[in-house]
Amino acid sequence: MANGCLRVTPALFKGMTQDEKLDCLFEVAMDTQIRVAKIEKWGWLKVSTQFFASMIGGALILLFAMHYGVKL
Secondary structure: OOOOOOOOOHHHHHOOOHHHHHHHHHHHHHHHHHHHHHHHHOHHHHHHHHHHHHHHHHHHHHHHHHHHOOOO
16 A cells, blocks of 8 residues: 555455455555544644634625625
């Protein structure tokens, strides 16, 4: 899984021994764990992006309401 992609067809999986199947599943599980850990490290970016997006959205709604004379 050097390139982050493991492709195993059902026919190839059927032809594997039990140990090879377990090794394959272990590699997939470990790769998934590593990817989730990397995503979780960037949680602060998600929160801060949502905060600033809501600020910009609120400002745009306020400008729109003031421009068209909508009472909030």
